[in-house]
Amino acid sequence: MVVLCACNLPDPSKVDYDVLLRVILAQLEHFVENDYTVVMFAGGAVHRPSWTWLFKAYRGLNRRYKKNLKALYIVHPTTWARLILTTMNAVISPKFASKVHYVDTLSNLAKAVPLSQIQIPAAVYQHNLKFEETITLPVRTGIHPSQMFGVSLEYLMGQQGEKGLPKVLQDCISNLQRNGLHVEGLFRRSPSSAMLKQVRAAYDRGNPVDLSEYDIHISAVLLKLFLKELPEPIFPRELYARLGATKTEGSPPKTLVMYVREDVLGALSHNQLVVVMEVFNLLRNVADHQESNKMTAQNLALVMSPNMVRHEDVLQEIALSTVSARVPTRDTLVSGPMTVGTIVRVLIEFYDSVF
Numbered sequence: 001m002v003v004l005c006a007c008n009l010p011d012p013s014k015v016d017y018d019v020l021l022r023v024i025l026a027q028l029e030h031f032v033e034n035d036y037t038v039v040m041f042a043g044g045a046v047h048r049p050s051w052t053w054l055f056k057a058y059r060g061l062n063r064r065y066k067k068n069l070k071a072l073y074i075v076h077p078t079t080w081a082r083l084i085l086t087t088m089n090a091v092i093s094p095k096f097a098s099k100v101h102y103v104d105t106l107s108n109l110a111k112a113v114p115l116s117q118i119q120i121p122a123a124v125y126q127h128n129l130k131f132e133e134t135i136t137l138p139v140r141t142g143i144h145p146s147q148m149f150g151v152s153l154e155y156l157m158g159q160q161g162e163k164g165l166p167k168v169l170q171d172c173i174s175n176l177q178r179n180g181l182h183v184e185g186l187f188r189r190s191p192s193s194a195m196l197k198q199v200r201a202a203y204d205r206g207n208p209v210d211l212s213e214y215d216i217h218i219s220a221v222l223l224k225l226f227l228k229e230l231p232e233p234i235f236p237r238e239l240y241a242r243l244g245a246t247k248t249e250g251s252p253p254k255t256l257v258m259y260v261r262e263d264v265l266g267a268l269s270h271n272q273l274v275v276v277m278e279v280f281n282l283l284r285n286v287a288d289h290q291e292s293n294k295m296t297a298q299n300l301a302l303v304m305s306p307n308m309v310r311h312e313d314v315l316q317e318i319a320l321s322t323v324s325a326r327v328p329t330r331d332t333l334v335s336g337p338m339t340v341g342t343i344v345r346v347l348i349e350f351y352d353s354v355f
Contacts (some may be wrong), residue, residue, distance in 0.1 A: 001036045001113060002031055006045035007123035017053050022210030025060055032064050039113060043076030069099060076127055077102045107136040116146060116206035122213035123197040127316050133194065135201055144223065146206025150229045153271040161271050165278060166205045172223040173282050175211040179286060182292040183216050187224065187303050190216040219247055223279070226306045233310040234275060235340055240320060241310070243338045253346075257353045260346050265354070275289070277355060284351035292303055298323060301345035 006130045010020070049057075082102065103109045106120070113298075115137065128135070148156070148168045151235075164170075180186050196218055202209050211219050227234055242263065265273060283304065287297045301323040304309040311317040323341035346355055 001038060001117065002028065003118055004038065004040045005041050005121050005124065006040070006048075007121050007127075009045060009047045009049065011047050011208065012049060012252075017049055018056075021053070021057050021060060024057075028065060032068055032324045035068050035070050037070050037113065038072045039109070039118065040072065040073065041075045041121070042078055043127030044121070045078075054084050054313075059289075066096060071112075073103050073112060074100065075103045075106070076131075077104075103227045105135075107132055110135065115134055117206035120202065120211075122195070124279045125202075134197070135205075139203065144206070146203060146204065148203045149200060149226060150231070152231050153269070154273065157271045157274070158225070158239070159273050165274065168226055169275065169278065171211050172219040172226075173211060173278055175219045176216070176223070176282055177285065179212060179301070180216045180219065180293075181183055181289045184292070184294050186293050186295055187260065187300060188295065189217050189219045191215045191221060196221055209217060217253050224304065226305075227279070228307040234272055234279075234308050235264070235343065236272075237310065239264065239340075243320070243340065243343075253350065255296070256346055258351050260343055260350075262353050264343055276301055280347045283348045287348050297345050297348040300348055301341055305339075305341035305344045308344060309333060 004024075047134075052163060101112070106115065106124075109115060144159075153166075157163045165194070176186070192215065193215045195214065198223060199209060199214060199218055211222075254337040265276070268276065283297075283300050286293060286295055287300055290299075305323060308318075309317050309320045311320060320340045322339050323345050324339075
């Protein structure tokens with residue numbers, strides 16, 4: 001399956017399209033000896049090649065290219081694209097027309113090809129929103145093998161983490177480390193809900209996703225959603241009773257760090273501990289750049305804690321998410337009740353000491 005994306009076509013005033021054509025044909029050489037399918041995403045294009053170039057490209061496809069081509073799917077076909085192909089088929093090869101299929105939405109494309117094998121550009125997802133809010137896959141039952149959200153860490157990582165960090169967490173953390181540390185309001189601001197829904201669904205389908213193509217806040221919110229929708233919270237419910245019985249009034253930070261390291265982290269499974277180490281390493285780096293992103297350890301704890309708490313009593317859930325207003329330093333004492341929110345803040349503020 002060969003995928004072509006019109007949204008990635010370069011400016012013809014800056015790139016020699018004759019050279020581009022030779023590159024495309026050279027790439028196709030790897031496929032044309034066997035049966036192959038071409039998917040062409042026409043939507044979201046900014047630049048269009050000339051008619052002359054298109055006819056030259058069409059004529060450059062010798063019999064080998066056309067014989068083994070089983071289908072050409074034109075996704076989000078514009079009037080311009082339909083006109084070009086209709087003209088070419090009529091003038092050059094009427095037989096070729098039977099292999100051309102126009103597809104209006106990504107949901108309809110999913111009925112013809114395995115959508116999870118295609119890395120779909122952000123511009124294509126954006127264009128698809130003009131026709132449908134949700135991409136619907138053919139009916140299936142049970143958990144999809146690639147599902148990322150709402151499934152257990154054991155399913156995603158294996159019993160002892162042998163499968164590694166879940167793909168969506170890897171991608172979010174990597175993108176935020178590279179591109180998000182200086183973004184003001186990181187983890188606090190919301191992206192486009194429509195695009196967030198598209199990217200999340202892409203991960204659950206198993207589509208390759210390049211998060212650098214999207215608003216950086218999508219990576220931040222995806223990370224929070226992943227934690228929020230785990231069947232079991234990242235900090236086990238069994239900890240809640242112990243937290244309520246723990247007194248921190250007047251405790252020095254060193255004592256609190258020891259408590260978090262031994263009593264809290266000691267209660268985590270291997271998979272939970274791996275996720276906590278990776279996520280809080282990122283949050284510590286975000287807090288280290290608070291002068292530019294305005295996200296202190298306190299601010300981060302406030303927005304992250306609700307995603308790490310799960311309780312059937314809403315009031316209890318709110319109480320457990322509460323973050324102590326007083327930020328500890330090496331010379332100050334900690335005040336207030338012990339909560340998951342306070343643990344989150346301590347893990348960010350004293351990451352190196354805890355780990």
